Amino acid sequence: xxxxxxxxxxxxxxxxxxxxxxxxxxxxxxxxxxxxxxxxxxxxxxxxxxxxxxxxxxxxxxxxxxxxxxxxxxxxxxxxxxxxxxxxxxxxxxxxxxxxxxxxxxxxx
Amino acid sequence: xxxxxxxxxxxxxxxxxxxxxxxxxxxxxxxxxxxxxxxxxxxxxxxxxxxxxxxxxxxxxxxxxxxxxxxxxxxxxxxxxxxxxxxxxxxxxxxxxxxxxxxxxxxxx
Amino acid sequence: xxxxxxxxxxxxxxxxxxxxxxxxxxxxxxxxxxxxxxxxxxxxxxxxxxxxxxxxxxxxxxxxxxxxxxxxxxxxxxxxxxxxxxxxxxxxxxxxxxxxxxxxxxxxx
Amino acid sequence: xxxxxxxxxxxxxxxxxxxxxxxxxxxxxxxxxxxxxxxxxxxxxxxxxxxxxxxxxxxxxxxxxxxxxxxxxxxxxxxxxxxxxxxxxxxxxxxxxxxxxxxxxxxxx
Numbered sequence: 438x439x440x441x442x443x444x445x446x447x448x449x450x451x452x453x454x455x456x457x458x459x460x461x462x463x464x465x466x467x468x469x470x471x472x473x474x475x476x477x478x479x480x481x482x483x484x485x486x487x488x489x490x491x492x493x494x495x496x497x498x499x500x501x502x503x504x505x506x507x508x509x510x511x512x513x514x515x516x517x518x519x520x521x522x523x524x525x526x527x528x529x530x531x532x533x534x535x536x537x538x539x540x541x542x543x544x545x546x
Numbered sequence: 547x548x549x550x551x552x553x554x555x556x557x558x559x560x561x562x563x564x565x566x567x568x569x570x571x572x573x574x575x576x577x578x579x580x581x582x583x584x585x586x587x588x589x590x591x592x593x594x595x596x597x598x599x600x601x602x603x604x605x606x607x608x609x610x611x612x613x614x615x616x617x618x619x620x621x622x623x624x625x626x627x628x629x630x631x632x633x634x635x636x637x638x639x640x641x642x643x644x645x646x647x648x649x650x651x652x653x654x655x
Numbered sequence: 656x657x658x659x660x661x662x663x664x665x666x667x668x669x670x671x672x673x674x675x676x677x678x679x680x681x682x683x684x685x686x687x688x689x690x691x692x693x694x695x696x697x698x699x700x701x702x703x704x705x706x707x708x709x710x711x712x713x714x715x716x717x718x719x720x721x722x723x724x725x726x727x728x729x730x731x732x733x734x735x736x737x738x739x740x741x742x743x744x745x746x747x748x749x750x751x752x753x754x755x756x757x758x759x760x761x762x763x764x
Numbered sequence: 765x766x767x768x769x770x771x772x773x774x775x776x777x778x779x780x781x782x783x784x785x786x787x788x789x790x791x792x793x794x795x796x797x798x799x800x801x802x803x804x805x806x807x808x809x810x811x812x813x814x815x816x817x818x819x820x821x822x823x824x825x826x827x828x829x830x831x832x833x834x835x836x837x838x839x840x841x842x843x844x845x846x847x848x849x850x851x852x853x854x855x856x857x858x859x860x861x862x863x864x865x866x867x868x869x870x871x872x873x
Contacts, residue, residue: 446777446781450773450777450817453817453818453821454773454817454821457818457821457822458821458822458823460698460822461695461822461823464691464694464695465691467688469687469688469691470685470687470688473682473683473687476682476694477604477606477679477682480604480606480678480698481601481604481606481607481608483818484597484600484601485597485608485612487814487818488593488594488597490777490780490781491593491780491784491810491814492590492593494780494781494784494785495586495589495590495784495785495787495788496785496788497586497589497590497788498590499590499594499615499618499619499622502615502618502619503594503615506608506611506612506615509608509611510608510611513608555668555672559664559668559708562708562709562712563664563708563712566709566712566713567712567713567714569713569807570713570714570715570804573800573803573804574800576797578796578797578800579794579796579797582791582792582796585791585803586788586791589787589807592709596705596709599668599671599672600671600675600701600705603671603672603675603676604675604676604678604679605676605679606679695822695824698822698824699819699824699825699826702815702818702819703815703826703830706811706812706815709811710808710811713804713807713808715804715807715808716808717808717812717833717836717837717840720833720836720837721812721833724826724829724830724833727826727829728826728829731826
């Protein structure tokens with residue numbers, strides 16, 4: 438696989454893992470109610486990133502469409518997670534930002 | 547869940563099952579080579595429909611974006627499957643057409 | 656596809672939808688903290704049921720292994736959801752129970 | 765996340781990408797018919813690894829069950845892919861072997 442694909446896949450997989458971990462950790466926080474939107478976006482973001490990774494890896498002609506949607510949802514998740522001070526939220530926000538950027542670069546390529 | 551969601555979910559799930567079955571059956575056909583594009587589209591279509599069904603079921607704010615992409619890939623898969631005379635291809639084409647239509651109705655709602 | 660597969664797929668897909676809906680609805684409840692384990696099991700149960708449905712639909716030789724695991728996680732999710740009085744939890748518990756039973760019947764077949 | 769989880773996730777994600785790529789490349793080979801079982805196992809293996817990665821990342825209590833099944837299907841896919849001389853098959857076999865080993869280590873931990 439091309440080097441560029443490898444970096445995109447790494448960003449997508451890192452985002453899946455960060456979102457899954459963040460959602461689980463949010464559910465253990467004292468004020469879960471405040472984390473409801475964060476958990477919801479984590480779920481969507483993880484699902485869309487995981488699918489996008491597979492379409493990219495298989496060289497699907499539909500990968501580009503998913504990359505566009507993926508960049509958007511990663512940005513939304515980054516914006517929400519970035520507002521919370523929990524370490525898992527901050528790490529998730531960073532993974533989402535990197536993934537959104539990697540998706541945009543993948544689209545431009 | 548609303549009646550409309552139920553019908554959309556039924557169309558999406560029927561499409562997933564038809565695509566999975568069609569891909570497996572295509573791999574058992576005598577002239578697999580002719581079925582390569584059909585199998586590829588079946589994989590993509592099943593993956594995108596399965597994700598869309600989950601976003602719809604959870605009431606995600608991102609469901610609409612996926613519905614648009616889903617309608618497109620279902621149409622592409624219907625067009626390809628519809629060209630083959632195998633019963634599994636014809637059934638898959640029909641499931642894809644119904645799902646594309648259900649996605650477009652879901653978007654219009 | 657065989658009639659028995661159709662019923663199994665229907666039970667699996669109904670369980671996916673119920674779990675996704677229940678997780679989202681739990682996140683909107685006043686006492687989210689009490690629903691944390693319910694949400695966690697909903698996520699796992701939905702994921703495992705969705706995968707199992709696809710392996711069953713494609714006639715995978717590994718479907719049986721997943722059916723066993725799926726029956727177990729559906730039972731765990733049914734037990735947890737059944738303890739909460741929210742309508743979405745009660746509906747989810749019922750969908751999980753039916754799915755666990757369908758998986759066990761699928762294994763016995 | 766723990767270092768051990770990171771290595772397990774890396775092995776699982778590498779296996780997903782290798783299987784997706786191998787299935788697509790097999791479909792482009794001259795003798796697709798000979799690759800039918802390889803493609804089938806690639807599909808199952810990718811699906812099971814992708815789900816396992818997510819359960820591991822979220823710290824699911826059900827991750828161990830999936831790891832056991834995942835090790836088994838990775839081994840089956842490695843055995844099949846290892847019989848074909850295509851570079852994508854050999855690379856996939858290697859990724860599957862490493863993933864099977866990582867899953868067994870994850871279970872032992």
